[in-house]
Amino acid sequence: MIGIIDYKAGNLLNVSHAVNRLGYEAVITDDTDLLSKAEALILPGVGAFGSCVENFRNSGLQPFVDKWINDGKYILGICVGMQMLFERSFEMGEYKGLGYFKGDVVRFEEPLKVPHMGWNTLNINRPDPLLDGVENGNYVYFVHSYHALADKNDVIAYTDYGTDVTAIIGRENIYATQFHPEKSSKTGELILKNYLTIATGGEK
Amino acid sequence: MLAKRIIPCLDVDRGRVVKGKKFEGIKDVDDPVRLAKRYSDEGADELVFYDITASSDERDIFIDTVREISHNITIPFTVGGGVKSVEDFRKLLLAGADKISVNSQAVRRPELIREAAEIFGSQCVVISIDAKRNDRNSWDVYVKGGRENTGLDAIDWAVMAQQLGAGEVCINSIDEDGVKGGFDLKLIKRLSEVLSIPIIASGGAGKMEHFLDVFNAGADAGLAASIFHYNEIPITGLKEYLFENDIPVRR
Known part of the structure; x- marks a missing residue:
């Protein structure tokens, strides 16, 4: 079973559908007893960083997620769920993130169109089993106005939007994507499938 | 590099896709989920669904359709048609829609854009504008399916919607709609000069060249x-054509 962390941050159904399509059971919940039975976790996020991180902390989920990560179990952040893993965000103020990855989350600069919305290419920074079968230049779907300035060693793939934009990061048992794998057609499906295989050892 | 998007639009009436509302005599076309899957497989970048029956009891049928679509496709989709409140947004987003498009109701009450953007984020608020050329070298905003001139200037309204928090503009040219003579390129050029959010061009596509022209004029997506x-126009062929003409597209 795959646990999708529900902290009232937008619609999580599409992530759950995508997990189901790959043959895995998914549970959307904020119940840590239930989440602790999961083989792997997904941390989604839609909306503003500040309200997401505040809802996350208020839900009391942080100690659970901290322990989960320290125990070496797998978690995948998506979109704002990725940004929350960084140290700090400047979206409508200044907010402290969870700090699992070094770096800040900043707004795209003019004259770029904001949000960065649509299909953009993955430019692979370093090989990783998450990218099994994925080729340099494959397209995935982004929709975001802020992006993470990450340590190059953490970055698995960038995308190009005026500058090198962090598209996938990963370290040991923590993975995250800025784009939406659940909305990224076959490439997204493949990345999600790879994550679930890595995280569960292929057990469904 | 960010790809230009190709977006098929599906008008839904009581759970069925019908031929556009501006045509005489609505004609049943297909099952929305089947058509959506076909487009998703053929490489459409996004889909737009309009609920063309505005009555409230039929709204539930549409929400069921939205739910079924979200189960079955792996690309983003926008829904619209009679959306008038934050509660409408919530229902449609919870059913699986990625973006919600607002039109007449946002003209009537522009605050709807701000309210929705504050709660759900700008990325899911699409302002849809029906524009018709006037004799002052600009465009008026029409509502009620193109029947009523609001007197608002379309360019000014688009800018205002952006300021209120809209994350994308879908601009429908009433003059070109259904004519298949090409998009209104002047309108797209003018909008792309003043807006900093993505622009979806709608109305007038008849040939592959029309998409090339509208992307060169500044559109981010063609609908x-x-x-x-x-x-x-097969989507796969259209993308090949655009690629050969140096337009970045997802293939």
Whole structure:
């Protein structure tokens, strides 16, 4: 079973559908007893960083997620769920993130169109089993106005939007994507499938 | 590099896709989920669904359709038609829609854009504008399916919607709609000069060249309905054509 962390941050159904399509059971919940039975976790996020991180902390989920990560179990952040893993965000103020990855989350600069919305290419920074079968230049779907300035060693793939934009990061048992794998057609499906295989050892 | 998007548009009436509302005599085209899957497989970048029956009891049928679509496709989709409150947004987003498009109701009450953007984020608020050329070298905003001139200037309204928090503009040219003579390029050029959010061009597509022209004029996405429904322009072929003409597209 795959646990999708529900902290009232937008619609999580599409992530759950995508997990189901790959043959895995998914549970959307904020119940840590239930989440602790999961083989792997997904941390989604839609909306503003500040309200997401505040809802996350208020839900009391942080100690659970901290322990989960320290125990070496797998978690995948998506979109704002990725940004929350960084140290700090400047979206409508200044907010402290969870700090699992070094770096800040900043707004795209003019004259770029904001949000960065649509299909953009993955430019692979370093090989990783998450990218099994994925080729340099494959397209995935982004929709975001802020992006993470990450340590190059953490970055698995960038995308190009005026500058090198962090598209996938990963370290040991923590993975995250800025784009939406659940909305990224076959490439997204493949990345999600790879994550679930890595995280569960292929057990469904 | 960010790709230009190709978006088929599906008008839904009581759970069925019908031929555009501006045509005489609505004609049943297909099952929305089947057509959506076909487009998703053929490489459409996004889909737009309009609920063309505005009555409230039929709204539930549409929400069921939205739910079924979200189960079955792996690309983003926008829904619209009679959306008038934050509660409408919530229902449609919870059913699986990625973006919600607002039109007449936002003209009536522009605050709707701000309210929705504050709660759900700008990324899911699409302002849809029906524009018609006037004799002052600009465009008026029309509502009620193009029947009523609001007197608002379309360019000014688009800018205001952006300021209120809209994350994308879908601009439908009433003059070109259904004519298949090409998009209103002047309108797209003018909008792309003043807006900093993505622009979806709608109305007028008849040939592959029209998409090339509208992307060169500054559109981020091109939207069409019947030419895709009846396969007059196959999406795969359209993307090959655009790629050969140096437009970045997802293939």
